[in-house]
Amino acid sequence: MRLSKYFLPTLKETPAEARIVSHRLMLRAGMVRQASTGIYSWLPLGLRVLQKIEAIVRDEQVNSGAQEILMPTIQSADLWKESGRYEDYGKEMLRITDRHGREMLYGPTNEEQITDIVRHAIKSYKDLPKNLFQIQWKFRDEIRPRFGVMRGREFLMKDNYSFDLDEAAGRHSYNKMFVAYLRTFARMGLRAIPMAAESGPIGGDLSHEFIVLAATGESEVFYHKDFDRFDAMAGDADYNSDLQPVVDHWTSLYAATDEQHDARKCPVPEADLVTGRGIEVGHVFFFGAKYSKPMGAVVQDADGNTVPLQMGSYGIGVSRLVGAIIEASHDQAGIIWPESVAPYLVGLINLRTDDEGCLKASEGLYAAFLKAGVEVLYDDRAERPGAKFSNMDLIGLPWQVTIGPKGLEKGVAEIKSRASGERTELKLSEVVKHFAHL
């Protein structure tokens, strides 16, 4: 993409309402624009990141054996009356009356809706297990939306739901998601620590939150320092094997959120306890028959008995992750995207658009990048070098490739790693090859 044509409305000044760094940087980098309180439009640069995160989440769901569906955003209130949550949910639920006076709502979560689908479609233990996921917009009418996309009202979430015949099978489904989540966050360059959690309005008695450590995180977390030595789980996973040892490993050390931490009861010696800040990016629940029983989602088991389905539900905050990654990866100059979620791999800078040699070399490189399938954003604008460099640092592409008159004399381009700041030179003829192999 040529920057001269790109819709990238970066801001020189940071809007006063942005109180955390990810919100400030997303506004300044032209990634989003607030549409109304806690509701955002995603502009081209931001949407590319959102879509990359979505693709990783989808890929790991499919790898784990989950199947994708898509439920509507607008639900009938009737289902929520069946489960008993319609009154409970309070004002966070956006309630709607349609033209015929029917009570509807914008789904804040989908346990009822999926249970309704499954109770009509699955009748026998032979149809189990099933794990159905979706990536869909949700709405929670937060009383004080803040922190940009980190705590918005309309947000993109991956939610899925597992259905099993008995508790042991349900527990295996839970473990699969536990492992899939470790892999998902690791692929985004995040260190996420699973912490035993309250199950809140979803219900059930087995639940973990996945917390990303970030200096500017929303809440305080406490964890054993040995978590730093854990492998990040981005290798292969065998979802048919017993995953309990992996789950046991990841829950063997103490980790608690502010809400659950009690300094007097903490089993970890002070010297081994790390206090940091964290952001919740995923949450897994196993709640057995909490919804299937009242809603009549039952199957026949092998002996002909009718039993309620054992269910779990699992959520990843897809739009929130965009903010969380920035919180975990930025510096004074701007965002530092991990390659896996970067909107473009390479930022190509032509330092001198008025110089024929620079123009020719830059255009040639740009065409070669496109041909090689390397995602490249090309700053072909007639701007000052300083403005171009600071713009590229702000939007945080992993690699900057700069073409200038001095380098051209030697036949080289300058390569800068956004993360380390390290600069190297590469022969012009080597540049595209180098990045095509990344």
Place this chain on the structure above:
Amino acid sequence: MRLSKYFLPTLKETPAEARIVSHRLMLRAGMVRQASTGIYSWLPLGLRVLQKIEAIVRDEQVNSGAQEILMPTIQSADLWKESGRYEDYGKEMLRITDRHGREMLYGPTNEEQITDIVRHAIKSYKDLPKNLFQIQWKFRDEIRPRFGVMRGREFLMKDNYSFDLDEAAGRHSYNKMFVAYLRTFARMGLRAIPMAAESGPIGGDLSHEFIVLAATGESEVFYHKDFDRFDAMAGDADYNSDLQPVVDHWTSLYAATDEQHDARKCPVPEADLVTGRGIEVGHVFFFGAKYSKPMGAVVQDADGNTVPLQMGSYGIGVSRLVGAIIEASHDQAGIIWPESVAPYLVGLINLRTDDEGCLKASEGLYAAFLKAGVEVLYDDRAERPGAKFSNMDLIGLPWQVTIGPKGLEKGVAEIKSRASGERTELKLSEVVKHFAHL
């Protein structure tokens, strides 16, 4: 995907409420399930088709130079009061009050929201032209939703918006979309005829509807028989060239919807006029300053004058297309998917799961298909051959590959084209290679 594990709740009987063939077939093939009146959940098979259509629409938008963004589903009523459409829109707009008593709505279309984004971001003629598209769910609270996803309340739409300095440039943007639409529908195996149209609540005085011909279409259309000789426009398009000749060509012949056709004034001799039925799948509008003027979306031109942006808007009914393609392509036995949007290219049928040779050959083919990247749905269930064949015909995959004892004796699989019904035999060793090249 193995059918034994797939969530594919096909129905033996057709629900009574389904009055058109696409609705009946989508329910019977387990593609969707009604969540509430005019609102559907997309099950795995249906979602795959929806995503393929979405990918083609996106690809042609990007090819034409449009840039993708994503606006929220929930909008503030304030913007609609600025444009003057808040009262006009009537009961089809789903109106919502949030917890703080603010008037919100579920977007039925996005002219106001995009104009708001652009008026803050684009200040100079140098930033033009711009064309921004999104693929997002919309809601129209139809008084009588019907025909399944063809006229649902919550529906997926590609909408985009062009911004230009003057009318001539705006007209070129309109022409680009006109051509992109011809290409988009042709890639889905559809014959879409552009027909001059009323602009309705969107406004403006230049507008075309793209109508797909289908025997069971929702409305009557009248068109010159020579349209049948027009090329389908799936070759390359040069969007930088003058596209007016292409648009002129496609609008040179008479074509009108029921609403606009007047038999007494029709310029086409009766012998040359085809009367058929059609489904609207796309609509393009050029409306100049209708929104930019009241909403203050202005730029400075080269002479320093402040001028309102010239805008067009363009819509494709992405979820509706799933129904439209089925209306245009089915037979008594079920759906006939064009390859470009088929949920899987190949349906692999093991006729005899209890036969060791059949099992081994089928499993081998399945593994080889996956390895070759061929999208395959494998019927590995212990069902009668008749049930397997009729299920494959119902869900309409383009190619059926059947492994049975008789064929195996000769070392062949039977290949059936769903569209023509033609059966051929292929050596087992040739099967995967054959489909990998399609």
